[in-house]
Amino acid sequence: MQVNILYRSSQTIAQCWLQPGESMLAESGAMMGMSTNVQIQTQSGGMMSGLKRLFGGESFFRNTFTAHGGNGEVLLTTPLCGDMVVLECGRSQWILQNSAYVGSSYGVDVQTQGSAKGLFSGAGLFTLATQGQGHCIAGSFGAIEPLPVNGDLIIDTGHIVAWESHLQYRVTKATNGWIDSFLSGEGLVCHFTGQGMLYIQSRSTSEYGSTVGALLPPREN
Amino acid sequence: MPNHVIKHQPVFGLLEVQLAPGEVIVAEAGAMVARAPHVEMDVRLNAPANAGFFGKLKALVIALIRKVVAGETFFVNHFSSPHGGWVWLAPALSGAIRHLVLQGQTMLFSAGAFLASTGNVAMRPRFGGCRSLLAKEGAFFLETSGSGEIWVTSYGAVEEVYCNGSYVVDTGHIVGFDASLNYTIKAPGGGLVGMLGSGEGLVCEFQGQGRILVQSRNLGALVNWLIPMLPG
Numbered sequence: 001m002q003v004n005i006l007y008r009s010s011q012t013i014a015q016c017w018l019q020p021g022e023s024m025l026a027e028s029g030a031m032m033g034m035s036t037n038v039q040i041q042t043q044s045g046g047m048m049s050g051l052k053r054l055f056g057g058e059s060f061f062r063n064t065f066t067a068h069g070g071n072g073e074v075l076l077t078t079p080l081c082g083d084m085v086v087l088e089c090g091r092s093q094w095i096l097q098n099s100a101y102v103g104s105s106y107g108v109d110v111q112t113q114g115s116a117k118g119l120f121s122g123a124g125l126f127t128l129a130t131q132g133q134g135h136c137i138a139g140s141f142g143a144i145e146p147l148p149v150n151g152d153l154i155i156d157t158g159h160i161v162a163w164e165s166h167l168q169y170r171v172t173k174a175t176n177g178w179i180d181s182f183l184s185g186e187g188l189v190c191h192f193t194g195q196g197m198l199y200i201q202s203r204s205t206s207e208y209g210s211t212v213g214a215l216l217p218p219r220e221n
Numbered sequence: 222m223p224n225h226v227i228k229h230q231p232v233f234g235l236l237e238v239q240l241a242p243g244e245v246i247v248a249e250a251g252a253m254v255a256r257a258p259h260v261e262m263d264v265r266l267n268a269p270a271n272a273g274f275f276g277k278l279k280a281l282v283i284a285l286i287r288k289v290v291a292g293e294t295f296f297v298n299h300f301s302s303p304h305g306g307w308v309w310l311a312p313a314l315s316g317a318i319r320h321l322v323l324q325g326q327t328m329l330f331s332a333g334a335f336l337a338s339t340g341n342v343a344m345r346p347r348f349g350g351c352r353s354l355l356a357k358e359g360a361f362f363l364e365t366s367g368s369g370e371i372w373v374t375s376y377g378a379v380e381e382v383y384c385n386g387s388y389v390v391d392t393g394h395i396v397g398f399d400a401s402l403n404y405t406i407k408a409p410g411g412g413l414v415g416m417l418g419s420g421e422g423l424v425c426e427f428q429g430q431g432r433i434l435v436q437s438r439n440l441g442a443l444v445n446w447l448i449p450m451l452p453g
Binding site for chain 1: 228249250251252258263315443
């Protein structure tokens with residue numbers, strides 16, 4: 001699979017080219033267009049992995065796209081305005097924030113993993129970990145900017161897209177005291193250490209949601 | 222003045238700042254994206270540095286009013302390090318970041334436009350007048366004065382208009398303006414009928430010579446579009 005990212009950084013499309021007989025996976029609902037010789041198969045990969053994905057903020061089903069009798073093209077998008085990045089899996093593997101997954105090569109296994117640390121990291125209780133060889137496409141809200149970790153750095157939890165899995169992180173208060181951390185508007189932050197790549201997004205869905213949401217009438221239940 | 226780069230304009234502006242040793246950048250609460258670990262973050266009440274107890278009390282009361290009326294945060298974060306370091310900042314909405322230099326002049330900004338400042342910039346809320354209470358965008362402008370740098374954010378792209386004599390801007394599209402301008406908030410076309418009929422809400426009429434920063438989108442208009450779409 002070859003991937004070309006178009007219309008960065010706010011109206012991004014991932015243009016994926018498949019060789020005859022080649023397959024790829026994509027998040028349910030991500031396909032915006034494809035060649036007629038590409039067939040879609042919907043699969044959950046088993047009840048448990050489907051449920052895990054559901055809890056992870058993804059959809060229960062993931063679609064497999066296969067090109068038959070020639071080359072095929074699949075175009076993928078995300079629901080919100082934003083950017084995408086192609087993560088190379090093989091020599092290094094990646095952890096994705098739960099809603100960042102867009103699509104991947106057939107040779108890349110994207111597993112949902114749960115951890116309490118993930119819950120507080122803002123990446124979600126469930127994060128996604130890649131295994132195998134190929135590409136994984138991650139999407140964002142806002143523009144994606146690479147932020148190489150060389151030693152250590154601190155990042156707001158709402159701005160994380162993906163990081164190389166050999167990086168270490170811990171969740172800490174944004175500043176020394178709990179009250180100050182709350183007042184600072186930053187709450188919890190992630191402290192990353194090691195050597196490797198991290199991708200950030202220039203906007204946070206929760207900050208956008210609370211800014212616009214504060215102006216909307218209360219939900220009636 | 223710190224080195225800075227603004228990337229991903231005008232939709233998803235991201236401000237990358239490199240602080241010199243001991244230099245301080247003041248940023249709106251919640252604006253931090255990432256920072257070097259040795260850069261200290263200190264949360265402060267947004268009050269003038271030289272304010273005494275009563276000055277701070279007044280700032281707190283005004284800040285609380287702004288929080289309730291204008292939905293603004295009233296705390297700011299101070300970032301600095303004895304060794305210098307980097308900080309990345311971004312606003313909450315989709316839009317641009319505009320860099321401005323203050324050299325003794327005063328500028329006024331709409332509620333929510335402030336992102337960050339360095340140097341000796343004093344900030345205080347200024348009541349926009351009784352009519353401004355009718356404007357959804359908030360009854361207070363943020364008055365900035367002194368010398369230093371300011372970064373402001375817009376919802377949408379930001380355009381600079383030079384007011385040479387007079388100019389009219391929809392209140393929902395104002396980012397900021399030079400305090401040398403006089404302004405009147407009023408209904409376009411005059412009266413209640415004009416206000417309801419033109420679909421423009423309230424406008425701000427400027428008189429004099431000075432810069433006006435306008436934004437290409439209007440948060441109030443987004444909210445008015447969204448509300449009928451909501452279920453229930």
